[in-house]
Amino acid sequence: MHRIGTLNTVEAIDESNWLIRLGNQINDQSAERVRLAADLARQGLADQLIDVVPAYSTLLLSFREPVTDRSTQRQLLQALADEVMQADLESNVGELRRVPVYYGEEVALDGAEVERETGLAFEEICRLHQSQTYRVYAIGFAPGFAYLGSTNEELHVPRKASPRLSVPKGSVALADNQTAIYPASSPGGWQIIGRSPVEMIDWHRDSPMLVKTGERVQFYAISREEFLASGGVLDAD
Secondary structure: OOOOOOOEEEEEOOOOEEEEEEOOOOOHHHHHHHHHHHHHHHHHHHHHEEEEEEOOOEEEEEEOOOOOOHHHHHHHHHHHHHHHHHOOOOOOOOOEEEEEEEOOOOOOOOHHHHHHHHOOOHHHHHHHHHOOOEEEEEEOOOOOOEEEEOOOHHHOEOOOOOOEEEEOOOEEEEEEOEEEEOOOOEEEOOEEEEEOOOOOEOOOOOOOEOOOOOOEEEEEEOOHHHHHHOOOOOOOO
16 A cells, blocks of 8 residues: 555645646556545535546546635545545446447558557557557547557557647547547547547537546457448548
């Protein structure tokens, strides 16, 4: 068990926003601490909060009213953080979401570059990408963009030296020790190895985002025909 105080801190961002740090690494343990802290905050402070924003190893709490007694507030949130740090972290990984991916050459825009970086054949890259489940560590930089980790060490590749001005919607990509799906066409520097027909965010759904922080994702391969039949779109000639 980590000694209390070595990895967790409570910081006032301003009068209404407080940041709780619950680790210093991107891993399942930090993610589980953040999930537990978010649950505790929602249960104990629900009437005071307007937003709870989990990230890799931090939790941002936004309060309805400005905090006037910072000392008392810091003690309250520090007690919550200490409770989380002392807890036996049982894996509560939430729903497993299986996501289809078409790994075809015409959508694997960086397939050759990933082969060079890893020294692996593209077929092996695809197999490894599908061989495990990934945890949703955080949501950002755009709505629905889920940071998924950690990838197999053999798939660790750097971001592109020159980011693309436009990455096609649904692109499945690798960067460092993570993988992700671009929820919409946008600039980006991750290495693209396939494309998924799923909608990562849909404002018409009751819960717009397909996945939430703490949940798990596993990819599986589909054919070109299955991709198109599921609503996938290929680039125009």
